Structure formats: C-alpha cells, structure tokens
Amino acid sequence: MPDMEVQSATAPPPAVVKRDPAEKITRVPSESPLVDVMGGSSRHEIRIHEHGFIALMDAMPRLCPQGQTADFAIVQAARVSYGAGTKKVNEDRGLIRYLLRHRHTTPFEMVEFKFHIAMPIFIARQWIRHRTANVNEYSGRYSIVPDQFYKPTVEQVRKQSKSNRQGGEETFVGSESAKQRDSETGQEGARTAEEFVKYLEEAEALYAKYTKLTEAGVSRELARIGLPVSVYTQWYWKCDLHNILRFLSLRMDAHAQKEIRDYAEAMYALLEPIVPVTMEAWRDYELESVRLTRLEVEALRGLRDGGDGSIKSDNSREKAEWEVKRASLGL
Ligand SMILES: Cc1cc2nc3c(=O)[nH]c(=O)nc-3n(C[C@H](O)[C@H](O)[C@H](O)COP(=O)(O)OP(=O)(O)OC[C@H]3O[C@@H](n4cnc5c(N)ncnc54)[C@H](O)[C@@H]3O)c2cc1C
Known part of the structure; x- marks a missing residue:
C-alpha cells in the first residue's frame, strides 16, 4: 500500500x-x-x-x-x-x-x-x-422434515428467459406483454401458470405418503428422498x-x-x-459499479475519436453485455 x-x-x-x-x-x-x-x-x-x-x-x-x-x-x-x-x-x-x-x-x-x-x-x-x-x-x-414447501403464486410464475438460459424474468400473468399475449391466445399464459402451481401442489401432497411411510417404519433418511426440492x-x-x-x-x-x-x-x-x-x-x-474489459475500454476510447462505440469481438454474448453496460452508462 x-x-x-x-x-x-x-x-x-x-x-x-x-x-x-x-x-x-x-x-x-x-x-x-x-x-x-x-x-x-x-x-x-x-x-x-x-x-x-x-x-x-x-x-x-x-x-x-x-x-x-x-x-x-x-x-x-x-x-x-x-x-x-x-x-x-x-x-x-x-x-x-x-x-x-x-x-x-x-x-x-x-x-x-x-x-x-x-x-x-x-x-x-x-x-x-x-x-x-x-x-x-x-x-x-x-x-422429521417439516411440512413446509415453497410455492409461488400464479402471478409470480416466471417464463423461461430467451436471452438468459439460466433465468426467468417475465411473468405469465400481469405484465403488459402477458396481457397482450393472453388477449390473442385466450388466457393461455394464465392457464400455464395455474397448471404449474397445481403441479407443485401435487408434489407437496407426497408429504402425506412420507409421514405414513415413516410411521410404518421406513427410515427417515430414505423416506425423505421422495420429497420435492x-x-x-x-x-x-x-x-x-x-x-x-x-x-x-x-x-x-x-x-x-x-x-x-x-x-x-x-x-x-x-x-x-x-x-x-x-x-x-x-x-x-x-x-453499483461497472467493470470494463480491455475491449470495452478501447471501444470507449474509439467513441471519443469518432467511432461507433462497438467492441471488436466476434462473440455475440460479449457484444450484448457491452450494450447493456453502454446503456447503463448512458452512452
Ligand atoms: C448466477 C450464478 C449462476 C451459477 N451457475 C452455476 C452452475 O450452473 N453450476 C455450478 O456448478 N455453479 C454455478 N454457480 C456457482 C458458482 O460457480 C460459484 O460456485 C458460487 O457462486 C460460489 O462462488 P465463489 O467460489 O466465489 O464463493 P466461495 O466458495 O465462497 O469462495 C470465495 C472465494 O474463496 C476462494 N476459494 C474458495 N474455495 C477455494 C478453493 N477450493 N480453491 C481456491 N480458492 C478458493 C476463491 O477466491 C473464491 O472466489 C452459479 C453462481 C451464480 C451466482
């Protein structure tokens, strides 16, 4: 230091x-x-x-x-x-x-x-x-595993994101795009969200079986493996x-x-x-900071010299990430 x-x-x-x-x-x-x-x-x-x-x-x-x-x-x-x-x-x-x-x-x-x-x-x-x-x-x-399960409401059920393979952002119900889609498809999104919540409830219902089987003498260490995550x-x-x-x-x-x-x-x-x-x-x-790569710093310097601010990369994901950073910086 x-x-x-x-x-x-x-x-x-x-x-x-x-x-x-x-x-x-x-x-x-x-x-x-x-x-x-x-x-x-x-x-x-x-x-x-x-x-x-x-x-x-x-x-x-x-x-x-x-x-x-x-x-x-x-x-x-x-x-x-x-x-x-x-x-x-x-x-x-x-x-x-x-x-x-x-x-x-x-x-x-x-x-x-x-x-x-x-x-x-x-x-x-x-x-x-x-x-x-x-x-x-x-x-x-x-x-005994407590009888408690996580279950989102129908309004909280998220769709698979198209841009982020690991994520879900937009909900089936409530958002403007969901309403628009539902008016075109006759509430299809809302039905899918409801079906998902029902699927979770069916998994929760396995708890009764878990209790019954532990009472019948099945070891707790095995009985629990049929419960959902x-x-x-x-x-x-x-x-x-x-x-x-x-x-x-x-x-x-x-x-x-x-x-x-x-x-x-x-x-x-x-x-x-x-x-x-x-x-x-x-x-x-x-x-709330923004970390810049060397390519991004070069793109920024290019902007100062009249460039269009794009990065020199053939990777579409890297380019998309830079666009998100640019937008957050107001550039
Ligand atoms: C959005 C997101 C998605 C993810 N997706 C996946 C996935 O799909 N699959 C998956 O398996 N994981 C995934 N992970 C988990 C991720 O890979 C890390 O394991 C997790 O975030 C823990 O980070 P960490 O190693 O920095 O933390 P810690 O384990 O708490 O370690 C903190 C720091 O200590 C040091 N350290 C710890 N252990 C060691 C070690 N043994 N040797 C050397 N240094 C060490 C490192 O500097 C490390 O960064 C994901 C994480 C996030 C946030």
Missing part, C-alpha cells in the same frame, strides 16, 4: 489495569463504554416468502465502543497491518473505502456474522456453493464479511435466481445498520 494514509496505532494508556497476582492474564478495561451491535437482541429476523426467514444470530465484534459501528474492527485490523508510527491522520471511513477500492480484503475477514436461515432445498443447493462459510444443517436423518431446510451459516460481500455481489446481482436474491437482499438489510460504512463502500465500488 504505497501512499496509504494511516492513523498512528498508539492509544492512550488504559485507566486501570487489573492484574491478579495468582494469574498470568492481564485484563485491560475498554477505553470507552462498549455497546452491543445487536442492541441486546437474541436475533434480528426478516421473514421471506411464506415459510422462510433469515435471522442474524451473532456478530464479531458483538461489542463495539460507544458511538462507533462494527466497522471499527476493520480499521483496527488494518492499522495493525500497517503498523504504528505513520504520521498522516486519516478518517476511519476513508480508510475502509480505500481498502475496499483496492481489494485489500483481509481486514474485512476480521468481522464475522452468524445467521439462522430457513429456505427451500433448491435455494440451499445454490447457497452451499459459497464454500468459505461454516454450516450446520437440520438433519432429515434424525428428525421445494421442501424447506434450515441451517446456521457463519461467514466473514469479506466472503459475505462476495456472496452478496453474486446473489444480489440480477443474474441470480429471484428467490435467492430475496434472501441476499434481506441479509444486506440486516448487516447495513451494523457495518454501514463498509456497506456503503461496497455499493459504491462493487454492487
């Missing part, structure tokens, strides 16, 4: 140092009163869909000096790595923003959050790909802030499936009051 401005790590000496002669431990009191970043709550919970939730259970740091936010732990860690003795004084906010802008990520790993999450298994499958978290999941081998699971999920920001970048993005996006947005809402400076910097430098 060449021209980093870092405040000296030298702190005033603590008022009282309690030393128990019988022990080797020196207990240094805090310089200012400490406050609980969760305000004394046992959990901060946001309900999601009909049966889901995400609850913040714990934080590290849980206590922070009065008047500060948990962002302080990032600054504290960064100042250790830069060492004491640097003369320039910088605001904590500026330091955090510098660290994020320059991807100096380890100080963000010093902050951790533990969540309790209830989500359908198809969401859990996507979530578990984020390997840097610690996870403890509800066991369908030990316990819309059934809910729960886990505790602990992750450091650096990797949480990575999770949020990927899962708050428009390319992520809507259902996991709902959870990611709720996670953001839970954390924003606790680490507001970091979250603001992350929005500025990551979530």
Whole structure:
C-alpha cells in the first residue's frame, strides 16, 4: 500500500489495569463504554416468502465502543497491518473505502456474522456453493422434515428467459406483454401458470405418503428422498464479511435466481445498520459499479475519436453485455 494514509496505532494508556497476582492474564478495561451491535437482541429476523426467514444470530465484534459501528474492527485490523508510527491522520471511513477500492480484503475477514436461515432445498443447493462459510444443517436423518414447501403464486410464475438460459424474468400473468399475449391466445399464459402451481401442489401432497411411510417404519433418511426440492431446510451459516460481500455481489446481482436474491437482499438489510460504512463502500465500488474489459475500454476510447462505440469481438454474448453496460452508462 504505497501512499496509504494511516492513523498512528498508539492509544492512550488504559485507566486501570487489573492484574491478579495468582494469574498470568492481564485484563485491560475498554477505553470507552462498549455497546452491543445487536442492541441486546437474541436475533434480528426478516421473514421471506411464506415459510422462510433469515435471522442474524451473532456478530464479531458483538461489542463495539460507544458511538462507533462494527466497522471499527476493520480499521483496527488494518492499522495493525500497517503498523504504528505513520504520521498522516486519516478518517476511519476513508480508510475502509480505500481498502475496499483496492481489494485489500483481509481486514474485512476480521468481522464475522452468524445467521439462522430457513429456505427451500433448491435455494440451499445454490447457497452451499459459497464454500468459505461454516454450516450446520437440520438433519432429515434424525428428525422429521417439516411440512413446509415453497410455492409461488400464479402471478409470480416466471417464463423461461430467451436471452438468459439460466433465468426467468417475465411473468405469465400481469405484465403488459402477458396481457397482450393472453388477449390473442385466450388466457393461455394464465392457464400455464395455474397448471404449474397445481403441479407443485401435487408434489407437496407426497408429504402425506412420507409421514405414513415413516410411521410404518421406513427410515427417515430414505423416506425423505421422495420429497420435492421445494421442501424447506434450515441451517446456521457463519461467514466473514469479506466472503459475505462476495456472496452478496453474486446473489444480489440480477443474474441470480429471484428467490435467492430475496434472501441476499434481506441479509444486506440486516448487516447495513451494523457495518454501514463498509456497506456503503461496497455499493459504491462493487454492487453499483461497472467493470470494463480491455475491449470495452478501447471501444470507449474509439467513441471519443469518432467511432461507433462497438467492441471488436466476434462473440455475440460479449457484444450484448457491452450494450447493456453502454446503456447503463448512458452512452
Ligand atoms: C448466477 C450464478 C449462476 C451459477 N451457475 C452455476 C452452475 O450452473 N453450476 C455450478 O456448478 N455453479 C454455478 N454457480 C456457482 C458458482 O460457480 C460459484 O460456485 C458460487 O457462486 C460460489 O462462488 P465463489 O467460489 O466465489 O464463493 P466461495 O466458495 O465462497 O469462495 C470465495 C472465494 O474463496 C476462494 N476459494 C474458495 N474455495 C477455494 C478453493 N477450493 N480453491 C481456491 N480458492 C478458493 C476463491 O477466491 C473464491 O472466489 C452459479 C453462481 C451464480 C451466482
């Protein structure tokens, strides 16, 4: 970090140092009163869909000096790595923003959050790909799987996107194009959405069989395998802030499936009051930023020199992505 401005790590000496002669431990009191970043709550919970939730259970740091936010732990860690003795004084906010802008990520790993999450298994499958978290999941081998399933309403059923092979955007019912289509095809779209919801309900009805067979003595570990992936699971999920920001970048993005996006947005809402400076910097430098490739930079330079701003690529997807970026930049 060449021209980093870092405040000296030298702190005033603590008022009282309690030393128990019988022990080797020196207990240094805090310089200012400490406050609980969760305000004394046992959990901060946001309900999601009909049966889901995400609850913040714990934080590290849980206590922070009065008047500060948990962002302080990032600054504290960064100042250790830069060492004491640097003369320039910088605001904590500026330091955090510098660290994020320059991807100096380890100080963000010093902050951790533990969540309790209830989500359908198809969401859990996507979530578990984020390997840097610690996870403890509800066991369908030990316990009966609860009778809870994710089911969108007819209005929420999405069509397969033509541009994004992994996604669905437009709904069958309600949107202007859907109304137009239905007036031409006699409500065909609405019928398809209704049929889909019925198909999910038929899958949910398998729960009665699951209960009957476990009662008849089939092991829980086998009986559960006939249930659909819309059934809910729960886990505790602990992750450091650096990797949480990575999770949020990927899962708050428009390319992520809507259902996991709902959870990611709720996670953001839970954390924003606790680490507001970091979250603001992350929005500025990551979530709402635009990353340009070399070809895109060349296209931009070409625009300045009278070019049409198109990129030199024979890849149609890459070209389409550039058009989306251009539109977002108003070019
Ligand atoms: C829109 C979208 C679509 C996706 N589609 C698919 C799909 O079709 N099929 C599929 O299989 N997956 C898919 N994924 C999952 C994706 O490939 C990643 O596995 C997932 O997003 C987790 O990202 P990550 O590896 O950065 O996160 P984490 O696993 O949390 O890792 C964070 C970072 O830690 C480091 N790291 C972690 N583990 C290792 C390791 N073993 N070695 C070296 N470095 C490591 C890497 O820098 C990594 O970026 C999709 C993800 C998204 C967001």
